[in-house]
Amino acid sequence: MAEESLNANEVVLAEETGHVSVITLNRPRQLNVISSRVVELVAKYLEKWEKDDDTELVIFKGAGRAFSAGGDLKMFYAGRKDDFCLEVVYRMYWLCYHIHTYRKTMVALVHGIVMGGGAAMTVPLKFSVVTENTVFSMPxxxxxxxxxxxxxxxxxxxxxxxxxxxxxxxARLSGKDMVAVGLATHFVPSEKLKELENRLLGLNSGDENAVSNVIEEFSIDVLPEEATxxxxxxxxxxxxxxxxxxxxxxxxxxxxxxxxxxxxxxxxxxxxxxxxxxxxxxxxxxxxxxxxxxxxxxxxxxxxxxxxxxxxxxxxxxxxxxxxxxxxxxxxxxxxxxxxxxxxxxxxxxxxxxxxxxxxxxxxxxxxxxxxxxxxxxxxxxxxxxx
CATH class of the missing domain: 3.90.226.10 (2-enoyl-CoA Hydratase; Chain A, domain 1)
Known part of the structure; x- marks a missing residue:
């Protein structure tokens, strides 16, 4: 596996293996909140892979116990006097458009907390997989x-x-609620999430039907009566x-x-x-x-x-x-x-x-x-x- 981001302390890690690329939000102690650097790197990798004929599938995930708790509020507070956050705001909205309209197959593996701008990196995707540990809110x-x-x-x-x-x-939604209301596409038990990721890597393809079939093997139907x-x-x-x-x-x-x-x-x-x-x-x-x-x-x-x-x-x-x-x-x-x-x-x-x-x-x-x-x-x- 070739790793684009060699610094393990970088806020976003990017890995490429065959026709599959993986992007990992890597601020686990801060619940992967979205900083200016996070937005810059995510946009850079997504543009590179969309233009790369070898990349067919992109997997999104977060390190630690959260996918992402949204924007870095402390960053906004620190920059309140001098328009410091102007750049990250512009870049984030521009990035949101490209996530909604991305030309390659994308899969989000969403465990733990997913809020605000973090949810903007999962909900629009063709495939967004949640677990029993997923918690969604718009605070x-x-x-x-x-x-x-x-x-x-x-x-x-x-x-x-x-x-x-x-x-x-x-209000908070569970992973099952997210699937039931249409904010996620599949529910997979957390103990199966790593195995699902490995299967997607091994698939080495962005064919939507093939990706869907693999995810379906691991997913559990969410019945309407469970959607509180x-x-x-x-x-x-x-x-x-x-x-x-x-x-x-x-x-x-x-x-x-x-x-x-x-x-x-x-x-x-x-x-x-x-x-x-x-x-x-x-x-x-x-x-x-x-x-x-x-x-x-x-x-x-x-x-x-x-x-x-x-x-x-x-x-x-x-x-x-x-x-x-x-x-x-x-x-x-x-x-x-x-x-x-x-x-x-x-x-x-x-x-x-x-x-x-x-x-x-x-x-x-x-x-x-x-x-x-x-x-x-x-x-x-x-x-x-x-x-």
Whole structure:
């Protein structure tokens, strides 16, 4: 096996054997959170392998007990004063587009935690394999951010209003739930995951039928009655279809008093303690995403992330990171503190399009421009130099 990344301490390891390449997120002590270097290397390897005729199959996995816990929040906090994170934000959204549209067969082997940007590297793949140890969530709104990295495109396409529920409440899904709702394709017991990987390596092919057949040998059917989240979908739809955040919270709380709905109270507690600004931005983004294309969602999400990190209308994102990841007092002081105090005018400002040169530049259709639009070719490097 030829190993591209010879440094075992590198944050991403890349290995090639025959027609199969393996990419390993390698920050196990940090739950494989996504740093600027991680994004840079993943994009580099995926471009190389898509252009390489010898590579037919790409396997994605994470070292340690997580696939990836999402973006490196401490990195964002450290760079809050000087646009330090501008580059990684641009690169990550550009990378998300290529993961969704990748031209080679890809398989994600997802054990342990998979959140936010980490899930953006698994959910869009043709094959995403989860286990009994897999835990999925979208915690961004809870810390003042929004559901990013293409999830304003993915979540509205789940059954009913489940997408709104997941992103507003930070609800967790098990591996079986992920398969049942369409966020993963196969459930494989964790003790079989390494054997499955070895079989895929030995397959030495990217033929989708052959890959599917191998995974099917190891997978276990997930029965609908095991998908606990789907058993609650009627109540979720009733509440989370409401037009405003305030109406959703009011309806959800009212449902909690009905027999059999005791599960609502701990979920409601998490919903009420999240950033009101983050929640309102997230809800609008998900609702817009129902009628937007993938490129439209990515460009919108890029604007939202940039504006939030630049504290255009609120510093909630940094207060959330401080409270949950830095000081860990779990007592954020949101500004404003209630949904009713978050004005529509401020939300409109966050969604306002950038001038054309400042937008995320995704490739046009066609092979010749497939990898165009990189950060280096945008105006952003010069903007940073002038700071």
């Amino acid at each position: 961004e709104a809870s810390v003042g951010l929004h559901s990013d990295c293409s999830f304003s495109y993915i979540l509205p396409r789940l059954p009913g209003y489940l997408g709104e529920y997941l992103t507003l409440t930070n 989240i789907l058993n609650k979908l009627q109540t979720i739809n009733k509440c989370f279809c409401k037009e405003s955040l305030e109406e959703i919270i009011e309806s959800f709380e009212a449902e909690g008093w009905n027999n059999g709905n005791e599960w609502i109270w701990p979920v409601l507690k998490v919903l009420k303690r999240a950033s009101p600004t983050g929640l309102k931005i997230t809800l609008r983004s998900i609702r817009e995403g129902r009628n937007q294309t993938l490129p439209e969602c990515l460009k919108k999400e890029f604007r939202l992330t940039m504006n939030l990190l630049r504290s255009v209308v609120s510093e909630d994102v940094y207060e959330g990171i401080r409270a949950f990841s830095i000081d860990k007092d779990n007592a954020p002081k949101w500004n404003p503190p209630t949904p009713g105090e978050v004005s529509n005018e401020k939300i409109d400002l966050i969604f306002k399009p950038f001038s054309p040169e400042l937008e995320l530049h995704l490739p046009a259709e066609g092979e010749a421009s497939r990898w165009d639009g990189k950060y280096e070719d945008s105006v952003y490097p010069s903007l940073r130099e002038n700071k």
